[in-house]
Amino acid sequence: MLPRVLAFGTDPWDPTNRFFTSWLIPPYALAALRALFSLYAFTTLIFNLGYLCAHPDLGGCATSRTEFSYFTVLTYWGLAFYLAVAAVHTFSYARYGAPLLARWPRPLKALHALYYSSVTSYPFIVTIVYWGILYPYGGAWFPDVYDGWSNISQHALNSFFALFEILVPRTQPQPWIHVLWLIVILAFYLALAYLTRATKGFYVYSFLDPTKEGPLVAAYVFGIAVAAILIFGIVKFVIWARRYVTEEKMGRRGKFAFRRTAEELEMVGPGAFAGK
Template identity: 50%
Template sequence: MAIFRRSRAAPEPFDATRYATSWLLSPFFFGCLRLLFSLFAFATLFFTFGWDCTHSLCESAEHSFSYFTDLTYWGLAFYYLFAALHSLSYAIRGRAWLEGWGRVLGWLHGVFYSTITVFPFLVTIVFFALLFEGSFTSTTDAYRNISMHGLNSLYALVEIILPRTPPHPWLHLVPIILILAAYLGLAYLTYHLDGFYVYDFLDDRIHSRGIVAAYCIGILVGTCIVFVIVRYVIWARVWLTERRWGMEGKFSRRDGMRTRSRDVEMVHVRHKG
């Protein structure tokens, strides 16, 4: 398969169907599963807003958009929503909505996919390594933190294992690093505008600037390591499911081109047998 072949030729064109389909689940069921995940994520976010504002914590809700955890969780919610629409549109029409987006938006969707399969693991690692104090203060606090710092990685893992997506292109590391740099700017902008650091390890009043820089570099290196691991886990999934098991994917009955291709292949196999 071209996905595993080393070549100096131009990379394969963007295949929207790979992002809309699964090697295991039918497009319709896969779309419904993605939609369910999206609804849970949005429900968690809006419940958090509602709870904070009904318990005199509206300021906390306003500041949530300064936290990388919350921004990443919003990203997961929206990715799963659009991914569900792509899968369901493919199931119903035989053509994913994503196919009509054009090359640039298709590439950006691929970058979006890379971020939601990398950043959640970073959030989980940083939270439990640096921020978690050993217990939750209430049931609501437990629900919020488990959803945003634990289930977020489950969301990412599902999108790594179930779709037919190709491995992350190395080029996607560039926007991922730029997003981290932009967030660092947002964190310090929040301090200058609102007077607080979103994360203590960024506070140079508590730590020396060298320690703060070390934390930032460590997170950058950790992100790159997670990216590489995720990339090769996806590579292994594609190799195992498509090359070893011959599970090319579950396609819509309305996708005439792929249906004809599969029928021709079956006839060829029968004739050969």
């Protein structure tokens, strides 16, 4: 038998479908909102690629290809895909009483939980770093409508989508082990940033340039890692507080498919009502 950590645990995974239900809105509404947010995010990303490619004055398609080197863009793609996947699972739960994820192997379920931790942590890092470090402080807003819309979509609405996932679904506080993996992913991105410098000749973010920032580069990198830990801890607390207030104080245990209760699901498991 594999050790518990390698087997991703043996207890029932999400027995009351917390990832796909809400204390506030019914499953179909949750699925619809997730699908709508995902559609908006994908539209933003694809439009940005096309807009840059169609404007030689902005660098054309060469600039469009560099989009995939930016942490902002990569995390926005991640958020868009998570919302799409979560919408499908939520819809399948609303329609059949069990999400598609219930049929997947245990490691994929664990990765879904880690995915959730990433999309509820990284967007806040992007928002804080952009508006706190990268945004040009000149007293003027962006020069055209496109720049303003694009930056608000990727550096402000990203955190709104993350906040929605924190406050509206019935998710549990995620385990602290996820912090380790979030830092590992950040380390891989740092490697990608310097790989981009070596292959494309530019720094995706100016604060990573040691010729300009010197030893401050290490401070920025370390600071972002610390921020990731702090944000994860804050998110974990907010989720705990949301659950305590809505479930313990307000008595809102959740809105389920087929009018099942949380207590019934805990007794029989998440797939018991599939097809009924």
